[in-house]
Amino acid sequence: MTLLISLFAAIISTAVWYKNAPKSQMKTGVLCWLFWGSSLMWFVDAVFEYAELKAEYFNPTPAEMLNDLFLGLSVVALGLLVWIVILLISDPKCVIKDKLTKKDDE
Amino acid sequence: MACFIATAVEAAVVTVIEKRVEKKEIEKVHLDAENTKSNKLPLGQKIKWLRNLLLGGSFLLAFEHIWHGEVVPYFPFLTAAANAEDRLQMLKEMALVGGGMMLLVTAVWGLMLLVSHMIEKRGQEENTAEE
Numbered sequence: 001m002t003l004l005i006s007l008f009a010a011i012i013s014t015a016v017w018y019k020n021a022p023k024s025q026m027k028t029g030v031l032c033w034l035f036w037g038s039s040l041m042w043f044v045d046a047v048f049e050y051a052e053l054k055a056e057y058f059n060p061t062p063a064e065m066l067n068d069l070f071l072g073l074s075v076v077a078l079g080l081l082v083w084i085v086i087l088l089i090s091d092p093k094c095v096i097k098d099k100l101t102k103k104d105d106e
Numbered sequence: 107m108a109c110f111i112a113t114a115v116e117a118a119v120v121t122v123i124e125k126r127v128e129k130k131e132i133e134k135v136h137l138d139a140e141n142t143k144s145n146k147l148p149l150g151q152k153i154k155w156l157r158n159l160l161l162g163g164s165f166l167l168a169f170e171h172i173w174h175g176e177v178v179p180y181f182p183f184l185t186a187a188a189n190a191e192d193r194l195q196m197l198k199e200m201a202l203v204g205g206g207m208m209l210l211v212t213a214v215w216g217l218m219l220l221v222s223h224m225i226e227k228r229g230q231e232e233n234t235a236e237e
Binding site: 002006030033034035036037038039040041042043044045047048071074075078079082 | 109110113155158159160161162163164165166167169170173202203206207210211214
């Protein structure tokens with residue numbers, strides 16, 4: 001479940017990045033690296049887990065699924081949080097800088 | 107148990123290599139002005155792709171380990187490192203799963219290099235055909 005959610009997040013963020021590339025200043029590339037990197041790593045994790053559990057891997061209990069769902073959503077939230085912090089700190093459109101300097105002028 | 111440590115270590119090594127390559131490339135550009143005319147992406151930029159994949163993945167995987175209680179904010183930081191039996195299991199997992207992750211991410215990066223090389227080559231051929 002976590003792998004699936006992360007993979008969907010990677011595909012969506014890549015589509016958004018591609019749609020706005022190359023002029024976009026929104027730094028959506030950060031999201032692509034985060035979600036693709038983790039998707040690849042969780043894929044390896046899933047392969048090893050499958051080798052150990054065999055068919056049982058595809059039959060998780062509802063409690064396990066719920067936990068994985070929460071984890072997947074939390075991972076996406078954390079990824080988005082990292083992205084927004086990087087975006088605001090780098091401030092590519094100088095929105096924050098302009099706002100602060102305007103205040104100084106007044 | 108701690109598979110993300112393997113990829114995080116690779117990310118650190120790749121970062122060091124990237125900084126060195128970038129430094130050399132900057133020196134080369136200063137020495138040879140013709141390099142600036144090349145439309146090829148610098149190697150340092152391509153190494154950055156691998157670093158970003160490794161760092162991004164390791165970061166979110168570390169969060170997963172915190173979620174599962176495998177990483178704790180007190181010594182020895184990894185719950186599996188508390189006793190010898192679990193420690194052995196952890197090292198085995200780091201080598202197997204972590205090694206697999208390192209291999210897959212590096213292989214995907216290799217594929218990205220191959221595709222970008224083909225695109226760059228096609229672009230150069232188109233440029234020379236136009237001239």
